[in-house]
Each structure stands twice: as structure tokens, then as C-alpha cells.
Amino acid sequence: MTLTANWSYPNAIRFGAGRINELPDACAAAGIKKPLLVTDKGLAPLPITAQALDIMEAAGLGRGIFSEVDPNPTEVNLDAGLEVYRAGGHDGVIAFGGGSGLDLGKMVAFMAGQTRPVWDFEDVGDWWTRADSDAIAPIIAVPTTAGTGSEVGRASVLTNSETHEKKIIFHPKVLPTVVIADPELTVGMPPMITAGTGMDAFAHCLEAFCSPHFHPMSQGIALEGLRLVKEYLPRAYKDGTDIEARGQMMAAAAMGAVAFQKGLGAIHALSHPIGAMYNTHHGTTNAVVMQPVLQYNRDAIEERIERAAAYLGIEGGFDGFYAFVGELNNSLGIPANLTELGVTDPDKEAIIKGALADPSTGGNPVEMTEDNTRALLDACF
DSSP, X not given: OOOOEEEESSSEEEESTTGGXXXXXXXXXXXXXXXXXXXXXXXXXXHHHHHHHHHHHHTTXXXXXXXXXXXXXXXXXXXXXXXXXXXXXXXXXXXXXSHXXXXXXXXXXXXXXXXXXXXXXXXXXXXGGGSOGGGOOOEEEEESSSSSOGGGOSEEEEEETTTXXXXXXEOGGGSOSEEEEOGGGGTTOOHHHHHHHHHHHHHHHHHHHHOOSOOHHHHHHHXXXXXHHHHHHHHHHHOTTOHHHHHHHHHHHHHHHHHGGGOOOHHHHHHHHHHHHHOOOHHHHHHHHHHHHHHHTHHHHHHHHHHHHHHHTOSSHHHHHHHHHHHHHHHTTOOSSHHHHTOOSOOHHHHHHHHHHSGGGGGOSSOOOHHHHHHHHHHTO
């Protein structure tokens, strides 16, 4: 089976090996003549980034780049990116990379023409209507990992550098105009990042599947996304050049992000404040807290997980699925708990406060309270 396709769900996605060469055509489709490529510090010096810049330059699009992006991007990174965008006279953004590069690139395009501070557009009620929609620049998204699925999302996660809180900034027009999903760009991902980003996709699918909200479309997408990660993440981890596994994981990542329109839950409610305070890798943190959260939600999700386990070919119902998650984490070299992850002197009260304030709590199957969240957090150490 050839893993090449054009999808228009939820945006225009050009999926397949080698399709990075279509970058100029994608820019033309989005009406971009002078793009700024936004990526992170780690990706900037790599061959795949040079390749993208060469393709841009050969097409007369220049080779504008901004790469001062931290693993957990902040408003400081955003301000620096906006300065480069405006000074260079750019008219659109190529968001290039994993979650951090994609999220910050989307925010540069979003904020380029706004006059209010970014925090005024947090995903609260209808705050997004405060933005000037006409001033949002077009976005091309080029994922280079297979985890966040930010390329098909209408929001970005931004860490407030002063309060160390992660905030979700939302607007419908933050959805990229065109996505180039080229699995060849993910071949150089180190095993550790392959594991962490892959488990991020798994967490998105799992939490969406367990969320109590009504959204049957997302439910189905989440279930098949779980299957793809189960089948292909071990292969991609074992052999980074397995292009079929890389492609299927790229699809699973996009599916997870589409599915979590149905909601996230306690996994993300914990990992957001932990990542903001201790700078841990987001997907890896999700993987570390996954088993404790499954146990925490057991009474509410047992029957649903039994159905998922049957579809995934996992025997033993809930207990079998729980054991599978532990075995998968172990096989991928994921730390066994938060202490092993490096969170050695935790401010548990601050984590609990952050978790309960996180919008992901609303999608958890069990109502999160101060007491039961404390017990959950203790179980993660």
C-alpha cells in the first residue's frame, strides 16, 4: 500500500514521502509570497531544515528563518519571533517542527496583526472573538515529529514565563491553511523523541476515547489512532528508517489531535503544569502519568476500555490494557515515574493547583478535586 494521499480533513493535508518538495505550491495555495520559517533551536541546524530553506529559496520565496524557540515555548519567544516577522516584511508563516515549532509558528502568524496581548485570547469562553480575524497571517504546517498533531489544531500551547503556567490560545483561523505531512522528515528523530512524541499521540487518542462528552466521530478516530500507535510505534522506535511505520505514526498524531476535540483529561491536566514548572518533555510526561490516571478513572472507564482492548487485540479487559501500557512504556525506555523523569523536589501543591485550573480537567471522566488529585499525583512518584 502506498502511503500517499491528499486529505481535506480538517484542513488540506498533503501526505506522503517526498512531499516537502511541494512547499512552494503550498505557499502559492495559501497566498504566501515571503514566508518566515519558524522552528526550534534543535532543528535549525539539521539537514531537513536546510532542505526546506533551499526549496523556498529556489522558488523565490527567500530563506527567512526564526529558531529561538524553547522546548516549552513562551511569550518571550513569541515577541522575538514577531519582531523578526515584522522586520522582514513577511506575509505568512511556515511552522516547521514538533509541537514547539508548530505552536509558536502558529502564534506568530496569529499575533502578527493583533494589538492586544496574547493572553487576552486564552481558550476561555468566547475570548477568541476579541481577535481581529482579518489580521491573521496564513500558515503552512510541516510536522517533523509524530506526536502533538498541532498541524491540524486551532490552538497553541504557550507557557507564561513569569507564572510558569501553560495557557491554550485558541482561534479558528489558527488552523493551518495547508499541511505537508512528509514522513521522510521524521526519519532522523532520535529514539527517545520518537517514543515521547508517539506516546503523546497515544495519550491524545486515549483521553479523547475516554472523555464523557458526546462526539462519535472523534470516538472512532481515537480508537483507530490507538491501534496505529500500538502497531507502528514499536517499529518506528526500533528502526527510525522504517518509512511505513513513520508514516502511520504521522497519521496517528494527526488523528489524536482531531480526536481530542472531544476532550482531554487528567493525563494532560497533570503534564501541563509539570512541564511548565520542571521543563519535562510533554509526551514523555504524558506516558509517565498514564497508568496512574487509568487507575484513577477506572470506575468510570472500565467498560469503555474493555471495548478498546478487544478492538486492539489485547486480552484481559481493563487489566490487560493497563498492563499493555506499562509494557509499551517499558519497551520504549519511558521513565517508570515522575522521580525517574527528573521531578525530584516537587511543589505538589503548585502542581495540584495548576492541574485543577487546566482546561483539560473538564474532559476527565471522574471529577477532579483537590483531594483525589493529590492522591493521583502521589501515585505518579
